[in-house]
Amino acid sequence: MxxxxxxxxxxxxxxxxxxxxxxxxxxxxxxxxxxxxxxxxxxxxxxxxxxxxxxxxxxxxxxxxxxxxxxxxxxxxxxxxxxxxxxxxxxxxxxxxxxxxxxxxxxxxxxxxxxxxxxxxxxxxxxxxxxxxxxxxxxxxxxxDFQRVNVGRYWLIRKPKISTARLTFLMLLVACTTFIQASFGAPLLMLGIVAVVVFGVYKWESNPNKGKDNxxxxxxxxxxxxxxxxxxxxxxxxxxxxxxxxxxxxxxxxxxxxxxxxxxxxxxxxxx
Structure with missing residues (x-):
């Protein structure tokens, strides 16, 4: 200085x-x-x-x-x-x-x-x-993405890292594979699909470039x-x-x- x-x-x-x-x-x-x-x-x-x-x-x-x-x-x-x-x-x-x-x-x-x-x-x-x-x-x-919230009237609950849309998709996929397992007896198929989806969603959510453009x-x-x-x-x-x-x-x-x-x-x- x-x-x-x-x-x-x-x-x-x-x-x-x-x-x-x-x-x-x-x-x-x-x-x-x-x-x-x-x-x-x-x-x-x-x-x-x-x-x-x-x-x-x-x-x-x-x-x-x-x-x-x-x-x-x-x-x-x-x-x-x-x-x-x-x-x-x-x-x-x-x-x-x-x-x-x-x-x-x-x-x-x-x-x-x-x-x-x-x-x-x-x-x-x-x-x-x-x-x-x-x-x-x-x-x-x-x-x-901030908003003014009256915490005396509302609870603040932290969102999971996975987005709502992807969480919904994941739940539907699990439900479908569960149905397939029950119908055709394919537990390994179910586990494999769920593992792939979970890994893919995790990689996307942890991507440092996600949402980079403002x-x-x-x-x-x-x-x-x-x-x-x-x-x-x-x-x-x-x-x-x-x-x-x-x-x-x-x-x-x-x-x-x-x-x-x-x-x-x-x-x-x-x-x-």
Whole structure:
């Protein structure tokens, strides 16, 4: 890091998201909403600060991991802490969370941004980002089918690794072979067919390339404005002077909008 970057990082690292006077801390809310342990939550918050630092110093795209993105989403709802305490008073920049436009082009762009974010991380912090927070590209852009669920009303039951369609097919095949065995007395045939099917399904489900293509281009990134210089791009709210660090330009909206998967549009208003 340069001398200026070291000073900036020290300021960001010292920034506290938890309000000592609050009965329900930011970290506690974040842990509850994501089902995280307290220790893991604190680690993700630290990675979020590193992401904000990278947003401030890079002229190219920066995309967070999904856990880091969840910290960002929540922090954006604490508007005074985010826009005033962090953006205005700590870093002197507005860091905007922009929505993806979707599609194959966006998917490729964010995959590239995510890779460059991890390269920048290594360059500035002298170590690789933790793998349990900064997941690999394939997981980052495919494991994104999230919905808000009231756990007080609904049970959450983990799905088996085998998909429902393949499980149904397997059950029907077993039923058919059982019928064949009962009718024709062929136990070895039944066992052979079941073994082949089970092995085939297992190999497909464990394929690391399964679901690799992200058609939606879901992701998130940042664009900045303020004291950090002009990189010739625009961001939310019609301001200019920031760099394109996220979803590829101005969405044309202000205020807050909802979330879908990991491509989430946050507050796009001003920084005051």
């Amino acid at each position: 340069t001398k200026e970057e070291i000073t900036l990082w020290q300021k960001i690292e010292a920034f506290r998201l938890d309000d000592p006077d609050a009965g329900f801390q930011f970290s506690a809310r974040l842990a509850r909403e994501n089902g995280w342990s307290h220790g893991y939550t604190l680690r993700v918050i630290e990675e979020y600060k590193k992401f904000i630092f990278m947003c401030c110093i890079t002229e190219t795209g920066v995309t967070p991991s999904d856990p880091v993105d969840q910290v960002w989403h929540l922090h954006l709802t604490f508007t005074r802490s985010y826009w005033v305490d962090l953006c205005r008073d700590t870093i002197g920049k507005e860091i905007h969370h922009n929505p993806t436009k979707g599609g194959a082009q966006e998917a490729k762009k964010f995959d590239r941004f995510y890779t460059s974010s991890q390269t920048l991380y290594i360059d500035k912090f002298g170590m690789a980002p933790p793998e349990d927070i900064w997941h690999n590209n394939q997981q980052r852009f495919s494991d994104i 058609k939606d281009g879901s992701g998130s990134g940042c664009s900045t404005a303020g004291c950090g210089g002009d990189f010739g791009s625009s961001h939310h709210g019609g301001h200019h002077g920031g760099h394109d660090g996220g979803h590829g330009g101005d969405s044309g909206h202000s205020g807050c909008s909802g979330c879908s998967s990991s491509g989430c549009s946050g507050c796009g208003g001003g920084g005051d």
